[in-house]
Amino acid sequence: MPGVLYGLGLGPGDPELVTLKALRLLRAAPVIAYPAPESGGSFARSIVAEFLDAGQHEIRIGFPMRPGPPPHAIYDKAAATLAAELDRDRDVAFLCQGDPFFYGTFAAVFTRLAPRYRVEIVPGVSSLTACAAAAGTPLVQRDETITVIPATLPEDELIRRLSGAEIAAVIKLGRHAGKLRRVLGGLGRLDGAIYVERATQARQRVAPFSETEPDAVPYFAMVLVTQSGGSGLR
Amino acid sequence: MPGVLYGLGLGPGDPELVTLKALRLLRAAPVIAYPAPESGGSFARSIVAEFLDAGQHEIRIGFPMRPGPPPHAIYDKAAATLAAELDRDRDVAFLCQGDPFFYGTFAAVFTRLAPRYRVEIVPGVSSLTACAAAAGTPLVQRDETITVIPATLPEDELIRRLSGAEIAAVIKLGRHAGKLRRVLGGLGRLDGAIYVERATQARQRVAPFSETEPDAVPYFAMVLVTQSGGSGLR
Numbered sequence: 001m002p003g004v005l006y007g008l009g010l011g012p013g014d015p016e017l018v019t020l021k022a023l024r025l026l027r028a029a030p031v032i033a034y035p036a037p038e039s040g041g042s043f044a045r046s047i048v049a050e051f052l053d054a055g056q057h058e059i060r061i062g063f064p065m066r067p068g069p070p071p072h073a074i075y076d077k078a079a080a081t082l083a084a085e086l087d088r089d090r091d092v093a094f095l096c097q098g099d100p101f102f103y104g105t106f107a108a109v110f111t112r113l114a115p116r117y118r119v120e121i122v123p124g125v126s127s128l129t130a131c132a133a134a135a136g137t138p139l140v141q142r143d144e145t146i147t148v149i150p151a152t153l154p155e156d157e158l159i160r161r162l163s164g165a166e167i168a169a170v171i172k173l174g175r176h177a178g179k180l181r182r183v184l185g186g187l188g189r190l191d192g193a194i195y196v197e198r199a200t201q202a203r204q205r206v207a208p209f210s211e212t213e214p215d216a217v218p219y220f221a222m223v224l225v226t227q228s229g230g231s232g233l234r
Numbered sequence: 235m236p237g238v239l240y241g242l243g244l245g246p247g248d249p250e251l252v253t254l255k256a257l258r259l260l261r262a263a264p265v266i267a268y269p270a271p272e273s274g275g276s277f278a279r280s281i282v283a284e285f286l287d288a289g290q291h292e293i294r295i296g297f298p299m300r301p302g303p304p305p306h307a308i309y310d311k312a313a314a315t316l317a318a319e320l321d322r323d324r325d326v327a328f329l330c331q332g333d334p335f336f337y338g339t340f341a342a343v344f345t346r347l348a349p350r351y352r353v354e355i356v357p358g359v360s361s362l363t364a365c366a367a368a369a370g371t372p373l374v375q376r377d378e379t380i381t382v383i384p385a386t387l388p389e390d391e392l393i394r395r396l397s398g399a400e401i402a403a404v405i406k407l408g409r410h411a412g413k414l415r416r417v418l419g420g421l422g423r424l425d426g427a428i429y430v431e432r433a434t435q436a437r438q439r440v441a442p443f444s445e446t447e448p449d450a451v452p453y454f455a456m457v458l459v460t461q462s463g464g465s466g467l468r
Contacts, residue, residue, distance in 0.1 A: 009359070009367075015254075016258070017356075024250070103375060121366075129336050129360055133243075140336060144384070145383045146381070152377050
């Protein structure tokens with residue numbers, strides 16, 4: 001019996017937003033694996049650092065953080081490394097910030113290993129609803145529709161997607177914030193757009209998007225384009 | 235100091251998908267409130283029934299389950315009941331299946347009470363990613379967009395929203411399943427559409443949407459319209 005690959009959704013950053021199931025499987029896994037930038041710490045690992053045991057074998061999978069096409073060779077190598085553990089009958093917990101199947105790197109590993117191994121996915125709290133909670137803005141109600149749009153899309157595609165969206169969440173901001181500002185301004189939807197940075201983390205920030213500096217926006221930031229503009233928590 | 239209203243996201247149904255934070259706040263709350271059908275049990279309460287204490291005061295808020303306009307009078311009355319507890323300096327935990335701000339009834343209570351009371355939202359695992367996990371289908375990757383669409387919309391609006399969507403999740407199926415089948419068939423997107431019923435619950439079911447009986451579909455069902463049609467867990 002080969003090992004089981006667990007894709008563990010760990011939520012948006014607050015360790016308390018880990019689920020009971022993810023915590024149980026994390027603690028039971030002899031091997032944990034996580035994505036990390038080529039240099040620097042792994043955000044997924046940092047969420048659960050306090051729950052890890054020194055006896056667990058850790059596999060760090062380094063990814064280039066620069067934009068570009070998917071790094072297929074790195075995914076192939078990561079999949080082979082995990083397969084070697086599974087073939088030794090050891091379960092592997094793959095740590096995923098947010099949810100394993102909602103953007104992120106796990107899907108590429110999953111696609112390579114699911115045909116050959118048993119895989120269990122544990123869904124997690126996604127940044128989408130974490131940002132709405134941070135902003136104090138009900139995201140969608142009743143018959144409303146919402147579209148999630150990566151800011152990394154070309155400008156004309158962003159315009160097209162946002163024009164057709166009733167409520168929108170634009171994710172992966174980073175260096176694309178200026179482009180998004182132009183697009184929302186042109187569509188008359190900048191007013192009421194809410195900027196949320198590092199939701200549920202220590203340095204969480206919520207502000208009207210029109211009042212942010214487009215040059216200082218991290219990748220882990222999102223803009224919620226609702227109709228109301230948010231009611232605001234006290 | 236009046237009490238604090240907590241909107242607790244409890245996830246899609248599996249009690250193990252409750253977060254550590256929701257569990258802590260749930261256990262600490264002297265008062266819990268939850269939506270329920272006029273007759274029958276509360277789904278939100280059932281998720282955490284094993285964690286409740288007999289000493290906690292429970293407020294059941296009955297809602298009509300028939301379709302129609304939002305029951306404003308019921309929301310007003312529920313808000314007044316919760317306000318009376320908060321005014322007695324008692325914290326109230328409002329139980330929400332899934333996420334408090336992702337559809338559901340909490341937003342209506344929030345809107346009425348947030349101007350006067352401190353409210354804290356605890357995001358939860360939404361049915362959206364729970365269904366993807368159940369289906370073994372990466373939902374969105376890289377630059378992809380996803381639109382969440384209630385099946386309760388009129389047919390022409392469903393057609394319009396689905397035509398413009400790259401990846402779609404159609405929620406709130408119930409008696410609208412037949413309409414959705416027609417729409418997806420007409421758009422040539424029925425093949426590969428995945429039906430997920432009661433994700434993470436005991437009676438979870440995953441099937442090609444084209445093979446389901448449109449007459450026997452519960453409200454807690456969703457159709458994922460991805461490009462790949464899903465790779466399938468083993």
